[in-house]
Amino acid sequence: MLIQDVFAAYKNDLRQVEKCINDNATSEITLIPEVSHHLIDSGGKRFRPLLLLISSALCGCRHENRFPMAAVMEFIHTATLLHDDVIDQATMRRGKTSANIIWGNAASVLVGDFLYSRPLCPKAKYFSSSNAVMST
Numbered sequence: 005m006l007i008q009d010v011f012a013a014y015k016n017d018l019r020q021v022e023k024c025i026n027d028n029a030t031s032e033i034t035l036i037p038e039v040s041h042h043l044i045d046s047g048g049k050r051f052r053p054l055l056l057l058i059s060s061a062l063c064g065c066r067h068e069n070r071f072p073m074a075a076v077m078e079f080i081h082t083a084t085l086l087h088d089d090v091i092d093q094a095t096m097r098r099g100k101t102s103a104n105i106i107w108g109n110a111a112s113v114l115v116g117d118f119l120y121s122r123p124l125c126p127k128a129k130y131f132s133s134s135n136a137v138m139s140t
Contacts, residue, residue: 017070021057021074028079029044031118048098053074053077087112
């Protein structure tokens with residue numbers, strides 16, 4: 005079995021994860037979704053969310069809460085990439101100009117912090133769902 009076969013087997017689940025990502029990469033501060041989506045939409049593989057979905061399946065968990073939890077994994081990963089590009093003074097990420105070059109270091113760090121903290125926000129659409137998964 006090839007990795008493409010695994011991604012294909014989880015195609016519908018990954019669509020649900022993408023919906024959770026898009027539903028929660030929002031803010032009244034327009035810069036936040038702009039910077040977030042610059043990286044989120046730039047062609048990442050979603051390997052970490054896939055691993056969470058596979059792990060859930062192996063444990064017999066088919067609960068809908070696995071989708072927001074997988075989105076949390078992607079938010080954390082994206083935040084680390086934003087912060088990493090600032091520290092490394094990167095100019096490119098996934099074949100595109102890095103966010104720190106376009107919006108500056110401060111905006112990249114703050115949006116990374118937003119993505120780290122978003123799952124903890126009671127206003128985030130997946131807050132209660134994520135909490136329920138951890139308690140089961």
